[in-house]
Amino acid sequence: MSGHRRDFAERLLGLATLGLPPRRRGWGQAMRAELSAIESTAERQDFALSAARAALRQGVALQLIPALAASLAVAAIVLIASRWQLASGGPGVLGATVFLPALPLGVAAFVAGRRAHSFRFGLRTGALAVLGAFSALFVMLAVEGQVWMQRVGVFMLDGDPPRVPVGAGEIALDLITTGMWVGHLLIWLPWPVIGAALGAAIRRHPVAA
């Protein structure tokens, strides 16, 4: 190869190895160095595609899977709490949506931090999980909020009736307009940090031969 040209293969592998956890960065560097020794364009592309898949599994998937699982858990918590409270005539779901999501958020950061042996990696996963969980909460509240208003005529989060007639948009945006999202975030945020710290602190024992 003459000079330094960044072809498709090099760019792809460079991008895929960006998300590797700190303890795997050396392997990303090793794969990129190996690519630089391959001359044939077809072989370079083949190597880069396959190595990129492996790097993504080691990096991005390690973050996305726990974050996605936490988001789905939060959606499930909201749905179950909603239907449970509706059936029992409870006063809204605020207690469940504020406190229960802390667990899956902490677990997601813990799992990623432990597998990568990295607080930063765990924290990044926790941040992704919070983002996903918040989206899940918003969507579930928007959908289930309509059901609450139709069936029992109150807002879903706190169980209060509206002072004036409200539309579907106002019900859907209840979390935002009332500022209750701030309370959710304040309670949620410490848990990914705690989870990531615990995950990074616990070292796995080496597997015996």
Next chain:
Amino acid sequence: MARDRRPSPQTAAVLRALAAQGAQWSHGYELCTRLQLKAGTVYPILIRLADQGHVEASWEAAPPRGRPARHLYRLTESGLERARQAPATQRQDALRSLRPAVEGPLA
């Protein structure tokens, strides 16, 4: 609790290929081409074997000018032991079973 899993056919192939090299170092791509396995299969195996202490990795001491140092791999003592215990891969089994038929008429 310590786990002692039977290695996959691909892991067994990597172990045997490295064992065949003895104390000599191998490159990742060289292993891929020799075993006809994709990089996406070989590298996770090397990473896992290195985590388990079966593979020793090192950087090339004097890479050619204009090219970064490559990673080199060889088995540790425990890796050699693991390679001895590793079963022959399906591909090796298949080749072995084909060889008499192929070699027969030529012999």
